[in-house]
Amino acid sequence: MTDQTITLIMIAVALTIAGFVKGVIGLGLPTVSIGLLATQMPPAQALAIVIVPAIVTNIWQTFVGPYLRDIIRRLWPLMVGTVIGILACSGMMTGPYARISTVVLGLLLVIYGAISLGQVRFAVAEPNQKWVGGIVGLITGAISATTGVQVIPSMPFMQAIGMEKDELVQALGVFFTTATIALSFNLTAAGLLTTATALPGGIALVCAFGGMFLGQALRARMDQDSFRRWFLIAMMLLGAYLALSTLLRAT
Secondary structure, three states, X not given: OOHHHHHHHHHHHHHHHHHHHHHHHOOOHHHHHHHHHOOOOOHHHHHHHHHHHHHHHHHHHHOOOOOHHHHHHHHXXXXXHHHHHHHHOOOOOOXXXXXXXXXXXXXXXXXXXXXXXXXXXXXXXXXXXHXXXXXXXXXXXXXXXXXXXXXXXXXXXXXXXXXXHHHHHHHHHHHHHHHHHHHHHHHHXXXXXXXXXXXXXXXXXXXXXXXXXXXXXHHOOOOHHHHHHHHHHHHHHHHHHHHHHHHHHHO
C-alpha cells in the first residue's frame, strides 16, 4: 500500500468521523478533522483538504432554519471582525509558523473541551453585544488564521448573548461559512489550494456528508449529553497529544 493510499484512507476516516460528530451535535467538522489530520500533516495542509467540505456543509446548515435575518443582524460585528482578523493574519499557518500553529491548535482543543465540559457560562448585555462581538471576531479571526479552527472564543460569545438551541445551530452555520470562505483566500494566496487537493478534497467532501447523514440518523437514538461529554474528552486528549508531541519533536 502506497503512502498516498494510506493518506487518502486517513482522510476518509477523519472526515467520516468529523461529519458524524457534526451530524449529531451540529458542529465540529473542522475542529475534529483538522485535529485528526494534524497528527500526520501540517494544519495548513489539513485545512486545504477540509476547507471545501467545511464550506459546503456549513452553507447547508445556514439555510436550515428561519432565523437567518435575525442572525445576521445580531452577529454581523462578529463576522466582520473575524474576516478582518483572518485576512490580517494571513500566512500564520505556513512557513516558520507551521509548528507553532500545531501547538496552538492543540492548546485550543484542550481549552475548548475544558470550557464546554465545565459548562462555563458568560453573559453579555444587549447594549454591549455589538462592540464585544467585534473584538471577539478579531480574536477569533487571528486564532482561525493560525489554526483553522473558529470555535474559540466565538462559540462562548454566541452562547453568552442568549441564542436558543435551534438558532445557535443555524448561527454556527452562518458564522462558519463566513470564516471558512475568508480562510480560503488565505490558502489560495499561500498556494495551498491547487489541483493537487482536488482528489483528497473530493474524498473528504463525500465522507463528510456520509458521516453527517449517519450522525443525523442516529441523533434521535443517542444520549447526546453522554456523546458530547466523551467527544469533548477525546478532543482534550487529542489536543494535549498534538501540543506535547510537537513540543517534544522541537527539543
